[in-house]
Amino acid sequence: MLEYASYALVLLALGAYLLLDGYDLGIGILSLFDRSDRRRKEYNELIATAWDANESWLILAGVALWAGLPGVYATVLPGVYLPLVVMLLAIVMRGAAIELQSATPGYRRGWGLVFGLASLVAALCQGLVVGALLSGLPHRGGMFTGGTWDWLTPYSALTALGMACLHLLAGAAWLQDKTTGTAHHRAGRLGRPLLLAVAGACVVLGVGLRFSDPQHFRFDQTLRAALFGVAVAVAAVCGLTAWYGFGRRPDWRPFAAVAGAEAAGLLALVAATAPVVVPPDLTVRAAAAPHASQMFLVIGVGGCMPVVLAYNVYAWWVFRGKFSPPPETAPAADPSDATATAAAQRPAAVAQAPGDGPRAVVVARRVLLTLLGVALAAVSQDVFGGKGTWIGPTAIAVCGVTALAVWIRSDRRAAADGYFDLGTAEK
Amino acid sequence: MASPAVVEISRWQFAVTAVFHMSFPALTVGLSAFLAVMYTIHLRTGNPLYLQIFRFWKKIFAVGFGLGVVAGAVMTFEFGLNWGGYAHAVGPILGVIIGMEVITAFFLEAGFIGIMLYGDGRVRPRTMAFACWMLVVGTLLSTTWILAANSWMQDPVGFTEVGGQFRPDDWWHVLFNPAFTYRFPHILLAVLISAAWFIGGIAAWYLVKQRALPFARRTLSIALGVLAILMPVQLYVGDQTAGFMGAHQPAKLEAFEGNWKTDNNGYNLLVVPDTGKGENRVHVEIPHLGAVIGKDLSGKANVPGLLRTPKDERPNMWSAFYGFRAMYFTALAMFAMAFAGVVLRLRGRLYTARRFHRLMVWMAPAGVVAISGGWITAETGRQPWVVYGLIRTGDAVSRLSLGAAISSLTGFVTVYALLLGLWIRYIVRTVRTGPEHLLADVGTTAHPSEVSCA
Numbered sequence: 001m002l003e004y005a006s007y008a009l010v011l012l013a014l015g016a017y018l019l020l021d022g023y024d025l026g027i028g029i030l031s032l033f034d035r036s037d038r039r040r041k042e043y044n045e046l047i048a049t050a051w052d053a054n055e056s057w058l059i060l061a062g063v064a065l066w067a068g069l070p071g072v073y074a075t076v077l078p079g080v081y082l083p084l085v086v087m088l089l090a091i092v093m094r095g096a097a098i099e100l101q102s103a104t105p106g107y108r109r110g111w112g113l114v115f116g117l118a119s120l121v122a123a124l125c126q127g128l129v130v131g132a133l134l135s136g137l138p139h140r141g142g143m144f145t146g147g148t149w150d151w152l153t154p155y156s157a158l159t160a161l162g163m164a165c166l167h168l169l170a171g172a173a174w175l176q177d178k179t180t181g182t183a184h185h186r187a188g189r190l191g192r193p194l195l196l197a198v199a200g201a202c203v204v205l206g207v208g209l210r211f212s213d214p215q216h217f218r219f220d221q222t223l224r225a226a227l228f229g230v231a232v233a234v235a236a237v238c239g240l241t242a243w244y245g246f247g248r249r250p251d252w253r254p255f256a257a258v259a260g261a262e263a264a265g266l267l268a269l270v271a272a273t274a275p276v277v278v279p280p281d282l283t284v285r286a287a288a289a290p291h292a293s294q295m296f297l298v299i300g301v302g303g304c305m306p307v308v309l310a311y312n313v314y315a316w317w318v319f320r321g322k323f324s325p326p327p328e329t330a331p332a333a334d335p336s337d338a339t340a341t342a343a344a345q346r347p348a349a350v351a352q353a354p355g356d357g358p359r360a361v362v363v364a365r366r367v368l369l370t371l372l373g374v375a376l377a378a379v380s381q382d383v384f385g386g387k388g389t390w391i392g393p394t395a396i397a398v399c400g401v402t403a404l405a406v407w408i409r410s411d412r413r414a415a416a417d418g419y420f421d422l423g424t425a426e427k
Numbered sequence: 428m429a430s431p432a433v434v435e436i437s438r439w440q441f442a443v444t445a446v447f448h449m450s451f452p453a454l455t456v457g458l459s460a461f462l463a464v465m466y467t468i469h470l471r472t473g474n475p476l477y478l479q480i481f482r483f484w485k486k487i488f489a490v491g492f493g494l495g496v497v498a499g500a501v502m503t504f505e506f507g508l509n510w511g512g513y514a515h516a517v518g519p520i521l522g523v524i525i526g527m528e529v530i531t532a533f534f535l536e537a538g539f540i541g542i543m544l545y546g547d548g549r550v551r552p553r554t555m556a557f558a559c560w561m562l563v564v565g566t567l568l569s570t571t572w573i574l575a576a577n578s579w580m581q582d583p584v585g586f587t588e589v590g591g592q593f594r595p596d597d598w599w600h601v602l603f604n605p606a607f608t609y610r611f612p613h614i615l616l617a618v619l620i621s622a623a624w625f626i627g628g629i630a631a632w633y634l635v636k637q638r639a640l641p642f643a644r645r646t647l648s649i650a651l652g653v654l655a656i657l658m659p660v661q662l663y664v665g666d667q668t669a670g671f672m673g674a675h676q677p678a679k680l681e682a683f684e685g686n687w688k689t690d691n692n693g694y695n696l697l698v699v700p701d702t703g704k705g706e707n708r709v710h711v712e713i714p715h716l717g718a719v720i721g722k723d724l725s726g727k728a729n730v731p732g733l734l735r736t737p738k739d740e741r742p743n744m745w746s747a748f749y750g751f752r753a754m755y756f757t758a759l760a761m762f763a764m765a766f767a768g769v770v771l772r773l774r775g776r777l778y779t780a781r782r783f784h785r786l787m788v789w790m791a792p793a794g795v796v797a798i799s800g801g802w803i804t805a806e807t808g809r810q811p812w813v814v815y816g817l818i819r820t821g822d823a824v825s826r827l828s829l830g831a832a833i834s835s836l837t838g839f840v841t842v843y844a845l846l847l848g849l850w851i852r853y854i855v856r857t858v859r860t861g862p863e864h865l866l867a868d869v870g871t872t873a874h875p876s877e878v879s880c881a
Binding site: 048049050052053055056059060062063064066067068070071073074075076077078081082084085086088089091092093094095096098099100102143144145147148289290292293297300301304305308311312314315318369372373376377378380381382383384385386387392395396399400402403404406407409410411413414419420421422 | 540
């Protein structure tokens with residue numbers, strides 16, 4: 001039973017990723033088609049607060065798969081090697097682009113382009129991975145045994161397109177929720193065509209699955225057929241709600257409906273294929289980790305999940321409502337700038353001033369200090385450990401206390417002399 | 428199994444991606460603690476200097492953290508991509524540990540970094556401080572879990588092997604394995620120290636340029652204060668770790684000390700090993716020092732040599748030796764600089780010693796260099812095992828075609844080299860812009876959010 005809990009955990013993480021990173025990949029792709037730099041910057045900032053929380057779900061999905069179903073992890077990853085590597089590279093570039101874009105005051109077109117293209121590439125590669133997985137991967141003894149290009153099939157190419165449409169749909173729904181003005185208006189208009197495209201893709205891929213998936217579907221089992229039917233019905237209802245909701249108030253409705261549709265769609269897929277994870281025949285039970293691992297995973301990760309969800313919801317709550325640019329920390333002139341040049345001359349004089357004494361004294365002092373330093377380094381490395389194990393730790397404790405005392409004393413003096421005062425230091 | 432070329436390429440790929448990833452947490456773990464302390468002090472004292480420090484370092488932290496996250500996402504998949512055999516064998520143990528890392532640490536960091544970076548004006552200052560401290564907790568938890576996982580590979584305990592797969596018997600032993608107790612404090616100190624050098628180095632640059640002086644003095648003093656306390660501790664912990672490795676993985680110590688025969692009591696500064704013949708073509712040593720470092724004050728004890736290990740279980744001496752030297756020599760330089768810092772403080776010249784400041788600027792990346800060197804030693808010194816004594820690296824690799832392996836390695840090297848360049852350029856630009864420009868409104872709007880938090 002536990003292995004199904006692990007499987008559920010993987011599915012939960014995958015579902016959350018599909019929805020959450022789905023919207024931010026979708027917005028990334030949409031940003032390619034927007035001409036206004038101001039809006040493109042806005043898209044970037046919209047995502048900057050949440051993208052790494054969203055991507056954490058992908059990492060969780062990957063790791064839960066590794067821990068809970070190592071047989072699947074070790075088979076699927078080498079099986080979809082190239083698209084997965086390209087997706088990871090796209091995600092890396094995308095994260096860098098978002099952060100660097102967000103860190104610069106204006107809008108950088110280059111980063112905007114990287115952000116958009118990397119989003120598109122990541123979405124397509126995800127589709128290729130899913131398509132390849134659904135088409136089945138040859139394996140033996142927990143290892144992938146197929147070829148380098150096995151993932152490239154007509155079905156996986158179609159899945160890639162479908163995945164891009166799905167992410168675009170989620171992106172449009174999120175934009176309707178979070179933006180105002182032109183972006184809001186466009187998102188509302190884009191929603192319905194995208195919804196049609198996704199619905200079309202679902203039908204084509206669903207029918208295609210019968211031919212591309214090498215396993216035999218067991219829809220003769222009543223429970224399975226019923227679950228599948230309910231899930232598909234829920235997805236359809238959610239789809240219709242989204243259709244109705246695009247371009248209408250309340251603005252959160254399309255995204256909620258898309259979320260429901262994605263969850264129901266994933267459940268329908270699982271209802272059709274469980275217990276097989278990798279077609280044709282790798283089942284949850286065969287791929288599962290031993291009991292002790294499942295136990296730790298389910299208790300540890302499952303136990304943390306409510307807390308994780310709670311603060312994720314809190315983070316979402318902080319940035320709720322329509323997007324507004326963060327309060328600007330206006331770049332006004334620093335009061336110290338004007339006096340900086342005057343201040344520059346001062347310490348140079350100070351550095352020479354205190355009496356260093358005759359050259360011989362300076363040299364002797366330096367030699368002694370060097371010897372002291374070498375001795376301290378030697379004692380720190382416990383060279384006297386052979387004589388007594390207490391020597392090293394004691395010496396380090398003495399060093400530490402001395403260093404701390406010197407630090408505190410020097411900081412007090414510096415503070416008293418006004419070295420740390422923002423306003424007065426330059427006078 | 429897979430061809431030796433695929434194994435080599437996969438090893439290179441893992442090494443490149445791991446060292447690249449590691450260089451970000453090496454800074455961000457310590458930076459997150461620094462930021463949290465700075466913000467808390469600002470909150471308690473209301474001193475705008477600390478807000479200036481917080482805002483400046485937050486800018487560098489944000490990008491560094493983001494790059495660390497995406498590079499880390501790559502790592503979690505790489506175990507399975509190139510190392511399918513390894514993933515299948517150790518998934519029940521390491522997969523679970525890293526799963527715990529993701530759920531307890533990654534989510535915590537990702538959930539609160541948005542608030543920390545963009546929450547100004549949206550949440551109360553106390554909430555900001557809380558978010559900062561949650562990030563610290565997250566980064567520390569992450570370090571703990573990942574070190575538990577890596578240390579288990581160094582010194583595996585608490586498992587049984589069933590059909591080539593390792594199953595945990597006793598999670599306590601697995602997590603708190605003997606190697607963990609030595610390596611965790613070592614790496615924890617290392618990441619704090621490397622952040623301190625980074626902060627201190629940049630502060631010193633402002634002192635050299637005579638800009639942002641209060642900011643520069645304050646951060647230089649903090650960085651050097653921390654370093655003066657931690658450097659001796661780190662040398663001690665490092666020595667203990669080396670001693671532990673000498674007992675548990677003798678081949679690693681033999682390789683990183685650079686001796687073949689056990690007939691040398693000196694300390695090698697430079698070697699040119701000839702792996703085929705099992706001897707050094709060239710070596711430069713300080714006589715007797717090797718024995719002294721090995722706790723024999725008479726200077727006679729010989730340092731063990733690599734010929735003691737059977738030929739098919741020997742790690743590559745080049746990488747282990749020079750990785751270790753990179754770490755150790757940098758550590759000595761760091762120790763010397765921290766010591767000089769204490770002396771300058773006593774003489775009241777910490778903020779005026781120009782030559783010292785110039786040297787400090789060069790020390791900014793020292794911590795990252797030392798950590799990378801140490802990491803290379805630890806990982807290549809464990810070879811030819813991926814899990815010490817249990818799985819050979821050659822048996823752990825996925826069935827990949829050479830072309831796929833080469834193209835992905837090329838992809839990673841290209842993208843990562845580009846990112847490294849961008850990251851350095853970003854740091855340089857941010858530092859050039861300086862903290863002065865962030866100062867503008869801190870005096871008046873230190874707590875702008877009290878109004879808008881409703």
